[in-house]
Amino acid sequence: MSSSNDDVQPGVPAVETASMDAMVETERADPREELAKTDHDTELGIAMAEDAKRVSQGEISAEAYWEKYDAAAEQEFGDAYRETPNPSIESTDQTIDAGTADSLSCTIGSMESVACEIDAAESVEGGAAPEDRKARWGMVIDLQKCVGCDSCTVACKAENRTPPGVSYNVVMEEEHGEFPNVTRTNVPRPCMQCEEPPCVQVCPVSATYKMDNGVVNIDYDRCIGCRYCMIACPYGARYFDFGENYDDEVEEAGEITSPEYGVDRGKREDGKSPIGNVRKCSFCTHRLERGEEPACVETCVGDARNMGDLNDPDSDVAEMADSTRSFQLKESEGTDPNVYYLK
């Protein structure tokens, strides 16, 4: 500690690297105890973990690692091992190269595809009728936790790269009462992804429709831009893309667009959809599909926003949506939003 006295900054604890490592070491779970809790071989686990460290330090390659443990892993994990691509931290798709995988007669593919398959498998697993267990995405926003910082709005604009005048999420700020008895409520407003969506009902070309996972989709290749859905939406959640850009504020602002609804549309160009179309929050469908939370949920400083499967009665969101604090916006409209608020 004495050696680095010169670097001590006010308010910053003066802790040396060695002592920090020691703190980590005391917190770290004992590998043997952890592995003993599983049905699998402890010694194999320890050996693989030690070599995995060497892979991460660059001492051996991921391919060499898997060649070394191929036989042992098959013996231990059987078909599950053969059917899953072998992870590698060195390549962009996070799996070992195809040649090695082939010689080991293991499945070739990216880790992303593994995540998608697990997701799909989980959503149909369990329950007597698998088709009833489809996920219905829902959001629960705890108004007691919302501080009105608008970071959800900012995160949403950054994630979805929405143009000027389009903001899928806004925070509606309301003041109640008169001085000195004034309170303020912040109500974040994404798209409600209604179960009975008025926007879907009025679209003359069926360009907007409900997906199986509860999200209301917009097909930018079909939308004619009549804006009837904006008239019908009781939440003002829909925005027209007038074709404006942030070119003056940000260089190359339109170089990349967000792969909304999983479709990558490349550069933002005049006369190309979604310009001239109606746009709205998609619960970040493209993030949900790869197992991530929507940007607003991830960024929320007060952890006020929660995302999950409302069809799963054990999920946090389903429990919160059932609580006595729970309500929906404009319940009398009969739209039955999949966004719930906790008062």
Place this chain on the structure above:
Amino acid sequence: MATDTSHFEFDPGFTDNRLRVAWYAALAVLLIVGGAAMILRITDGMASTNLTSTTPWGAWVAFYIYFVGLSAGAFLVSTLANVFGVSGMHRVDRDALFAAIISMVVALMFVWVDLGRMDRMFFPFIWRQLTSALSWEVHAYVAYIAVLVTELYFSMRIDLARVAERGSGLRARLSGLLTLGRRSTSEASRTTDRKWLTRAGILGIPLAIFLVHGGTGILFAVSKARPYWNSGLFPVIFIVSAVLSGTALVMMLYVLRTKLFDDEPVDRNLLNRLAVLLAAFIVVDAALTGIEMLIAIASLHPHEVETWAVILFGEMSWSFWWFMVGMGWLFPLVMLSKREWRETPWLMVLAGLSVVIGIIAVRFNIVVPPQILPVMKGLPHGSYFPSAVEWATSIGMIAVGLLLYTIGAELLPLTPLDRGDH
């Protein structure tokens, strides 16, 4: 001014050639201005408008429902002659039908220019949505135009055949083509025509009332998110104000065409009949609007009350008081109050014009006010006045309608050759 030296005279159109030149020159100016604005509309996209995501519908939608109304109204006036057999109305029957067709063409142009993606205008005929009033509407418009064209054909065919047979030049050749080969001028062929005219009219009446114009009203009324529109009376008011504007248009066209094209005395009985009809429609329209307002205000629903406050006292309240109440109702009612005035052609042109312009304000006051107030507290308020591009394109599209009407009126026997006493 006959073009034909024989016994047969057919020369509709301006009797005064200077007036003709002046009229087409004026239209040309409007078309050039509108065309330039349309280029801006297409290159700059919807950013050339003053629309926002809070107020997504504006002038183009207002003009669209205005012209649908004008068409439905003019058509219903035509049915007085060819379905209900009101005597003396045959004189204006074809004029009303032709104006109804042109109005629909103009209305569809407004819908088209209002689309965010003008290139996808045909998509509603490829993909549909059973629960969407708009999806049904586009199909109803096509069916309605078909009925109008059919009616005009059966109403005018015998005179087309006469012109083709006895006339000469461009008009005769065009008339020959438009008879679609049925060139007989016999009494039997006329009876067939009138039978089919009545049949098409009977089909057209429910189509015009319930689907075309009632449907356009329903398009707004089903928007539960906008309580101002969400009322059962709303589509009815839509129809009444449509009939009102249509009657005014037909009355105005009748006088202008009789004076400027046919150079004949105006039938004062017919004028009086149209004027009384117009007065009755004004009273019904004003009364129903009053009822609608009272129900809305008595509901104490904040959105309804505040929307009416916007209309009556807001930034744009001048359009309500001066145009809607003043030009649409009060001024024409005063003009129509004395029989002597009702039989004075130029006063009736003025009254008709006043209503036709007043109803534009009615349409704007239908479309815009409920989009000024945000749908939820905490969202931004709207503020809307059409941009120069919106105004200029609107004028251009209206000029296209006027041009089409004038060309038609100059070439076709819109006034029955036997002066409508058949």
